[in-house]
Amino acid sequence: MQKTIRIGTRASMLALAQSNWIKGRIEAEYPQCTVELVKIITKGDKIVDVPLAKVGGKGLFVKEIEEALLSREVDIAVHSMKDVPAELPDGLHIGIITQRENPMDAFIATKYRSLAEMPTGATVGTSSLRRKAQLASLRPDLKIEDLRGNLDTRLRKLDEGRYDAIILAAAGLNRLNLFHRATFCFQAEEMLPAVAQGAVGIELRRSDEDLLQMLSFMSHRETTLAVRAERSYLARLEGGCQVPLAGFATLEGDTLTMTGLIAPVDGSRLLKAVRRGPAADAVAIGLQLAEELLAMGGREILEEVYGASIK
Missing domain, CATH: 3.40.190.10 (Periplasmic binding protein-like II)
Incomplete structure (x- = not known):
């Protein structure tokens, strides 16, 4: 068992609250383990006077923390999942997703x-x-x-x-x-939340299998399945956290239902669609929902935002 765990985190009040919550859970489960917080300033933290949508790029709140993971300056990273791009650097993965807070x-x-x-x-x-x-x-x-x-x-x-x-x-x-x-x-019918809003994830190096096993007690099945569906949807739409799209999945029994939205910024039309199916097909449901919205006119909306074509 790893005796010391260094958590990479942003220095904002919210990020520190989330990381301290994870720290407390680890220490309660493993009293003999020392957990340290390593504060890292990200690009998104430095740019405070410009709308993120105008900054461009993905991973504005995670890139520097991921670099610290890859260079072994920290052992894990704690993220608000809505800030995490759909694609991660080679060698890293979101190993654990904890129980979702209020997503609205x-x-x-x-x-x-x-x-x-x-x-x-x-x-x-x-x-x-x-x-x-x-x-x-x-x-x-x-x-x-x-x-x-x-x-x-x-x-x-x-x-x-x-x-x-x-x-x-x-x-x-x-x-x-x-x-x-x-x-x-707001209810989801009025204001559909961002992909993975309310979920906290722990990012690790893929090679740290023992550490993943050690921390697996924090994993929440229902949240993990919902976030998998939402992030597969996000990946297909090539989206980051600052684009005019939303996606929200829920589980009832073994059925997963996901609603997606793509809209121009002026709100002149909201493209919405719903998909449901077995929870085991979470990733496929997210992908199918994205394809449906692209076919409804979402492709044109997003291409205008991105200034580039979507396959």
């Missing part, structure tokens, strides 16, 4: 209890193209403005009056004990 988006405002209460022209802050498109479809009369920064920074900007409301992931609020700030959570 939360509405936070100081004056309004709901999106419906907001007056025409009110300002909503988000830099997510996925959220922008769905908000524009729900309330085309609102002003949607870019909002960057860590979770605590975004809340501060709201409190300073720069926005009338902001949209954040409910999972992040829960993990920082800030869910009381949320006025309500």
Whole structure:
């Protein structure tokens, strides 16, 4: 059994909360094991004044951490799975996915209890193209403005009056004990979440089989199957975390149901489709859903965003 485990993590409050949660679980399971956090600044952390969609590229919040894994500076990496690109570097894999937190988006405002209460022209802050498109479809009369920064920074900007409301992931609020700030959570029918939103994954070197076995007690079957479907869908659409697409899978018994969405940023049309099948076919269900949406017109929408063709 490995006596010391070094966790590579971003230095944001949320990333540290997630990594400390994993640290606590390992130490509780293996009291004789020492777990250390190694803080790593990523490109996405350095660029705080430009919408991520304009920065381009994938892996803005994981690349430097993966490099530390490959160079053996750290033993594992803890990620918000919605930030992890569909393709990983050779030699690395997401070995463990823990039980999913609330995957939905939360509405936070100081004056309004709901999106419906907001007056025409009110300002909503988000830099997510996925959220922008769905908000524009729900309330085309609102002003949607870019909002960057860590979770605590975004809340501060709201409190300073720069926005009338902001949209954040409910999972992040829960993990920082800030869910009381949320006025309500959107239902999936209103605001489909990002692929793997609410799920935390542990990335390891493929060669570290003993370490994977040691940490396997944290793996959650239902979340793992849902995230597999969502990430196969993401891979087929060549998407990162900042493109106008969404995907959400759930399990009921042994049946997996997944809903996908592709939309132009202005929300002028939302392409949605649903696929279901045996949970064992999770990867295939995600791929089939992606193909269906591409055929419905999603290919043209994404090619315009990417500035390149999709096979």
